[in-house]
Every structure is written in C-alpha cells, then in structure tokens.
Amino acid sequence: MTKYKRITGMRDVLFDDQPYCRYILAKIQETTDLFGYRRLDTPLLEQANLFVRGVGEGTDIVEKEMYIFDDRDGAQLALRPEFTAGIMRAFVENGLHTLPTPLRVWTVGPLFRHERPQAGRYRQHSQFDIEIIGEQDPAVDVEIISVAWHLFTSLGFYGLRLYINSTGCPACKPTYIQALVDYFTPHAGKLPPDDQMRLQKNPLRILDSKEEATQPLLENAPHITDHLCDDCDDHFTKFKAYLDAIERPYVVDYRIVRGLDYYTKTVFEIKADGLGSQDTICGGGRYDKLIEELGGRPTPSTGFGSGIERYVIALRHLGIEPPAEPLPKVTVSYLGQPAKLAALQLIETLRSENIGAILTPGDRSFKAQLKAANRNDAAFAIILGEDEVKAGQATVRNMVDSQQTAVNLTELVDWLKERL
RNA sequence: GUGGCUAUGGCUCAAUGGUAGAGCACCUGGUUGUGGCCCAGGAGGUUGUGGGUUCGAACCCCACUAGCCACCCCA
Missing domain, CATH: 3.30.930.10 (Bira Bifunctional Protein; Domain 2)
Structure with a gap:
C-alpha cells in the first residue's frame, strides 16, 4: 500500500x-x-x-x-x-x-x-x-x-x-406548503420518523420520500400545480x-x-x-x-x-465510444550517439511540420526501440543508424506490413505527410 | 450522518489455521542493427492499519481506515 x-x-x-x-x-x-x-x-x-x-x-x-x-x-x-x-x-x-x-x-x-x-x-x-x-x-x-x-x-x-x-x-408556495401540512398532519402518526421530521422542517421534501409507509398517503396529497x-x-x-x-x-x-x-x-x-x-x-x-x-x-x-x-x-x-485521442503515429529510433543527435534534430523538424512524433530514448537495443514503437501504436518507425546518417537517409518501417523504405531526410516530411 | 458488502504484487483473482501463488502487465535473453506470436529467465507482496485468540493467522475475533453499493440528498 x-x-x-x-x-x-x-x-x-x-x-x-x-x-x-x-x-x-x-x-x-x-x-x-x-x-x-x-x-x-x-x-x-x-x-x-x-x-x-x-x-x-x-x-x-x-x-x-x-x-x-x-x-x-x-x-x-x-x-x-x-x-x-x-x-x-x-x-x-x-x-x-x-x-x-x-x-x-x-x-x-x-x-x-x-x-x-x-x-x-x-x-x-x-x-x-x-x-x-x-x-x-x-x-x-x-x-x-x-x-x-x-x-x-x-x-x-x-x-x-x-x-x-x-x-x-x-x-x-407558502399556501401550498400549508395545504401539504394540513393534509399530512392528521396522518402524522402513520409517517415514518424521517418523514415526520420533514413535515416539521421542510414539508416539500415529503413529496420526495421513498419510505414505503408514506407512499399510499402521497397518492392523495395535494399537487402544487393546483395551488x-x-x-x-x-x-x-x-x-x-x-x-x-x-x-x-x-x-x-x-x-x-x-x-x-x-x-x-x-x-x-x-x-x-x-x-x-x-x-x-x-x-x-x-x-x-x-x-x-x-x-x-x-x-x-x-x-x-x-x-x-x-x-x-x-x-x-x-456502449458509446468517444473518438480515440490523436496521439503520434510516428516514432523515431536511433543506434549510436551520432545517430542520436540526428534523431533529436529530425524529431524537432517533424513536430515543426505538425507531424506528431515520439522519440524512443534510453540508448537501448534496437530491438527494444522497435518494441517501444510497437507499444506506442506507431504506424511508422523511423530508424536512424550509422549507415543512414552517412547516406543522409532514414529507414522507415511500416509497422503494419513490416515493409521498410529508405527515404532521404530531405524528403521525409513530404513522404510521411502523403501517408499519414 | 446511517446501513450492507469488501480489502492479498501495477491489474484481475487463488490459497479458509501450518513456510504467500496464477494469469495479464512489466524487465532481460533467444548472438552481430529489426516489433507484434512463441520459448526461457527475472523483478515485484512485512496479505489496508492497529490490536487480540493460537504452538502457529491472508484465513478466527475486535477496532480503525479506505473502497463499492444503498439510505439521506443530489449532478
């Protein structure tokens, strides 16, 4: 606890x-x-x-x-x-x-x-x-x-x-309350304690009562709409x-x-x-x-x-479900420190282009990063490693069909916008 | 404020007097940069709190606290 x-x-x-x-x-x-x-x-x-x-x-x-x-x-x-x-x-x-x-x-x-x-x-x-x-x-x-x-x-x-x-x-209202009191007072003995209390303090509340003993009396009680x-x-x-x-x-x-x-x-x-x-x-x-x-x-x-x-x-x-929250559909993963810097830059760019993206941080294994992409419900996992950084590219993995595409970093924003 | 039921790892629950378990979730691994499935391993609980009974209590008793539901009342 x-x-x-x-x-x-x-x-x-x-x-x-x-x-x-x-x-x-x-x-x-x-x-x-x-x-x-x-x-x-x-x-x-x-x-x-x-x-x-x-x-x-x-x-x-x-x-x-x-x-x-x-x-x-x-x-x-x-x-x-x-x-x-x-x-x-x-x-x-x-x-x-x-x-x-x-x-x-x-x-x-x-x-x-x-x-x-x-x-x-x-x-x-x-x-x-x-x-x-x-x-x-x-x-x-x-x-x-x-x-x-x-x-x-x-x-x-x-x-x-x-x-x-x-x-x-x-x-x-006071006239009606008086009518209500006049009606219930002769029956006060039959009312449960709670309702006797109400009769004293707030007679209108008797109308609300769920007490069983009170129900038959309520049937003939005066209606405010008649007063x-x-x-x-x-x-x-x-x-x-x-x-x-x-x-x-x-x-x-x-x-x-x-x-x-x-x-x-x-x-x-x-x-x-x-x-x-x-x-x-x-x-x-x-x-x-x-x-x-x-x-x-x-x-x-x-x-x-x-x-x-x-x-x-x-x-x-x-059974009415609200729309899902519009969470990011893209994750950015990296391997190695040089790629990490590139990843940090890339993710800033994506957000400035209004593409929601989350970094899979922590310098963890590639496997762990993809796993993180999966758990974040990413549609696309963007992967930056040594090879990609050298080539000025990113590997984009479609998380639905597992197809991977090499995309030039300069074209990545447009590439994603076409597909999201 | 009153009453009934309940209280075990993050979640759902098991274990009814004899050394606390499962499923899900979580972490790691199944060789060199590849998720979901599967397999293996791991971490995580002084059983809500405090007292009592007993050789021994998650289990029985008491109190307290909290949760759920109902009354009251209200959205």
Whole structure:
C-alpha cells in the first residue's frame, strides 16, 4: 500500500476516461456556440456566505455538505458546491446587466460537496452549467432544455427522460406548503420518523420520500400545480405548451422538488439509465429572486447543472465510444550517439511540420526501440543508424506490413505527410 | 450522518489455521542493427492499519481506515 492516498470521494481521472472528457467538452463547445452562449468562469473559492445566502441556510448543501474553512486572514471561504450563486455574484459584481438581455452564459468545472460517495457521486465532481439571465419568458426555460437535449443527442445518448414541475413562487408556495401540512398532519402518526421530521422542517421534501409507509398517503396529497398563483400557473401552462410545440416529450412529476431554496416556478430533471440510484444527469430550473437576494436588481433567470462524470458512466452503459485521442503515429529510433543527435534534430523538424512524433530514448537495443514503437501504436518507425546518417537517409518501417523504405531526410516530411 | 458488502504484487483473482501463488502487465535473453506470436529467465507482496485468540493467522475475533453499493440528498 502506498503511503499517500486519494482524499475520500476524489478521483484520479486516468487515461481511459480522458477520451470521454475530451469528447464531451468538444460537444459542449459546439452546442453552446450553436445556441449563442458565452463562457464565464468563476473562482473555485468564494466567501462562504455567498452560498449560505444564495443556496439557502436550511439546505443540505449548506448545512452539511460545504467544504468550508478559514483563510489565513480569517475570512470564511467555501469551495463552491454549485455554480449558480457564483455566476450571479459575478453578474452583479461586474455590472453585466448592461449587456444585451437576456444574457446567455455557460461554464464547466469542478464542484465540491462533502457527501458520502456512491455510484455516480463524488465529493469533487464536474458540471456543465448554463444560465439565461434577465428573462422570465417560459420560452427560455424551454430553450435550456433544448440545449441539454441537443448536447445529449450529439453525444449519442438515447432513452433519456425529461421530468418537469413547478415549485411556485413566494406568493403561492407558502399556501401550498400549508395545504401539504394540513393534509399530512392528521396522518402524522402513520409517517415514518424521517418523514415526520420533514413535515416539521421542510414539508416539500415529503413529496420526495421513498419510505414505503408514506407512499399510499402521497397518492392523495395535494399537487402544487393546483395551488399555483395566476402568474405561476400561466408560466407553467405556457412552458408545457412550448415543450409541446418543439415536440419534446416530458412527464409532469409533482414530486420533483429540488434541493436548493432559490428555485421558483419551473424545475426539471433529465434522467438516464445505467447510473444506479443517482440517475439524474441534468437538473435545473428557474430562480427569479436569486439576484435580488444577492444584492442585484430584480433579474429573473433560469439554468441547469449537469454532471459530467455521470455522462461518462451513462455513455459507457450505452456502449458509446468517444473518438480515440490523436496521439503520434510516428516514432523515431536511433543506434549510436551520432545517430542520436540526428534523431533529436529530425524529431524537432517533424513536430515543426505538425507531424506528431515520439522519440524512443534510453540508448537501448534496437530491438527494444522497435518494441517501444510497437507499444506506442506507431504506424511508422523511423530508424536512424550509422549507415543512414552517412547516406543522409532514414529507414522507415511500416509497422503494419513490416515493409521498410529508405527515404532521404530531405524528403521525409513530404513522404510521411502523403501517408499519414 | 446511517446501513450492507469488501480489502492479498501495477491489474484481475487463488490459497479458509501450518513456510504467500496464477494469469495479464512489466524487465532481460533467444548472438552481430529489426516489433507484434512463441520459448526461457527475472523483478515485484512485512496479505489496508492497529490490536487480540493460537504452538502457529491472508484465513478466527475486535477496532480503525479506505473502497463499492444503498439510505439521506443530489449532478
């Protein structure tokens, strides 16, 4: 056993995973370009208070999952547990409200939550995140779903499911919560302890409950969509109509609640197969009050976060392979010190001509160098020995058919370019 | 934070109380400058850590740690 180990819930991203990451990032860039989103990156560290205010004091993220610590000057910092609060902070701090609205932004990077790791869940994970800032038209709620769907389709996903709901707004949400409490209180005795707790602390969470005893009660529980105010009801109706218009199938799931306090009106999740019990690949919604909460002027916004590691798991599950990495197809080997100098010069030339090449170093036997060429998956092994250097040539071995050709060093670049 | 399962060389695993093995991977060699296949040889483990039981522990017991999965919650 090695002395130093990974921190719990953190992963090394090894070579087998990298082609997926590269593939996914490329598709994200294509998609965001197509939809007109600009990249905006924020720091990994923020004042802890930003998340307490933004995400909400009573949320699990703030209450028990944030990596929080004192800086050397005593300031309370947090590793960002989500993107939205930081992006909204950047929006306000940099005066981005002066840009044409709505502002469409995206970002990607690591987030940190001190949770117990399990399938598809890590303490450091990466999300692709987009936000549309400054627009309350439900058409943009549909647009972000369209972005997600375009990305997932271009990655090769199939069998994804879209679930939507509305969480109302400060005008109607409390009324609904009261209705929920009124409904469950007479049955409180039948609820399992966890759900009794929820009834006290966060009644909406009961809707999420997987407790068996609670299920029959949930069937007749009031739906928030029957308690929305006119404004929220209108928004939800249009949201669904626009989804219908673009023929994006969805299921209204009254039990989607989402764990962050800032959501208003639209919430949604996209689920995929093959992920175990953590099967949400994309989750988001609308947060019309967040920017005000953070000290900006009222600015309705909508967005989502989407877990990159879960993409990789789901892609593997579906048997979708990313393109191979474009590693060099040429190796340069040598025999003897004079040839080594020539090899070093040659390999510089190849790279300057944009021909990827790797040296088989170490002054080892010829056999070992060819072996190295083989293990590097070279298409061509370029061999320089005493004879070749004297003749101003290189021996080029085709590693597929084992044919060897003597090529003048002056013609080698063109010779390779014709064949690679 | 809670629960279940697991922990042996780089990887996948074997050995269930009596001196730690295999396959893959790795290194060297099979004569003079030729890879993949084959053959031969080699290196690599104080069996996650700490304690206990025993004449003797990879194996039994306890604790801790880590991993996986699930709950909670979420991407």
